[in-house]
Amino acid sequence: MTNHRGPCWAPLSATGTKKLHAATHNPRPTRRNDTTGSCLSPPTRPQQQATEARPPQTRFDTRRAVGPAPAHTYPTSGRRSSRGHEYTRPSRRILSPGRPSSWFLKSETCTLVEAFVFGIADSVRDRAVSSIKPAERTGVVDKVVDVLAQAEAILERCPPEDTGSRFGNPVFRTYLDEVDKALPSWHAQLGLTDQPQVDEISTYLAHSFGNKRRIDYGSGHELNFFLWLLCLNRLSLLPPSTFPALALTVLPAYLRVMRKIQSSYYLEPAGSHGVWGLDDYQFLPFLFGAAQLLHHPYITPKSIHNALVLEEEGKEYLYLDQIAFVNSVKNVDGLRWHSPMLDDVSAAKNWAKIEGGMRKMFRKEILEKLPVMQHFLFGSLVKPVEGMSTEDEAGVEPEEQEVEGGEVKVFDDEAGKRHVHANAGWGDCCGIRVPAAVGAEGEERKMGVGKALRRVPFD
Template identity: 35%
Template structure:
């Protein structure tokens, strides 16, 4: 396969139908749903055998976490958007090829040129010092490219959520808090969350038909505290509780209203539809997506 530098193809809203019909869109949604199925009823701490590839990607994320200690926030007049993040991101740009060589087998090293842009866009924008669902999507695209290259196998599907994605979330939260990152294109109180979306999809899948946790359980702070490490959903609610003040129903109205849905299965399928409509099919998010040989803008069969 000839690898190319992934580039933008969605220049105007008129390009959106082509994006929805593309191989990349279909592959991305299949990947989301494959991993969704793989974590149904599974906890983050459940016994999953981690492959070498999963271990290597987790180690890379741990390296990125340690960089935060090396690059503390600077003293500056403005409260948000600490400019030390630009230094952090510059190091990521400088060392991204080296990081990728650490996880790619010899036979796939040529793919570095195509994978680099997805990795660089996974942790926030260094100009605006913000982070949002588009950056989250880039990390999932990065994982999908590794999946398509055969770096990950189907047996890795559960661990990609419970180990890799969980570690990615923890890293992003650390970045957001340390560098006071702004939410990218946030809808405020009416969106699901300022920064993330996908952990609510996979997190609700984990809770489907759970004998002890109904759809109202996360309104109980004690339950959240007890189960935040076991379920992505609870981890998200715990983080929101730490960074926002006031009644949950006011600062997280969408999430609060989900507690009225009768089952986690209905929550899960509803969130998948909402993700497509509110994230993937919104031009302000999709215009930044990148396409190459692995994630092709060509029309799907």
């Protein structure tokens, strides 16, 4: 079949197929140049030559648009213990714009992080969640999932206070205190008992549930979770053979925990772009989810607007599952209203375009963004670039005590809620604060009106 482009991709009837077959075996000159890509121009080259130049494609076959896998050479590492290796507690090293940030982007560590994340994305191309084989779900993968289940169980011991506020619930700090207490035992279940080793690796997991002082969560915390998995990979606990399970077994378990935390404690989005962002909290489900759907025979980018597709296929595909969750926590109906960027992405011609865009976005919006990377933690397994200043040398507080990049201050308000104050220029402190969608939806649900307001007033 000749590769037609753009809106000309359409299923052919039996009659149309016969005509196309005859046309390709009996080429004849036309008034149009075939290089224009017009759907009305039959091929002017012999069938054999055309086949070599352009492999046959069906309507949803985007293999021609998919480039080769990222050319990252993923470095492997043997299992390490405290003996012969000096572990350090991770700390921030990108403390100012300019050289530290540019150094990181050209470093082996940046290449390592990209290779790890993109390697996981490559491993789940055209795979559903249920396709994970027992050999890919090793004992360590099961233990990681069990650790996340225990983190979820702590929620029952730390019920949120009914403050009547749509903003972050202060009991979240109590939850993180309980998580800190459980970290040594969780890592012991993974076979890690050397204290310096556990101190370094557990720091990434501790910072993957949100910020204790600001009571917020964002893509930087999500990245910390995958840095934790990267550390386990560097210890040979999670070899590349487990990469499909990391995306399709471990990530769904992590998302399940985080969604409960977000809806229980109303975590505020960290560095959110509002409706003009991809999502308030997550990014990687969209990257891995697009890879899953790369050559799907009938789920197209526009399928995210079909509620039936989301309901039936959401459990198998991360992209659809995340869209369904976003829809469930917004108090207006329709992606075009509450998530216009996701709505725009759905206009892409195929999933290859979306996956390629997500890879670029991971670098541009996460690895190259100072508001995210100023909280990136470097240790002995995720090494800093030589010459980067330490927190002590820069005279800044540790991550646990630091406020938003030193640009704003944090105070306790009259209700005891610690929050960020910006210099807005008026006497009303922070002006009008915008709550997270999960907080707004949660409080409306308590009042029994959460499902009543589903349309914007002017729609």
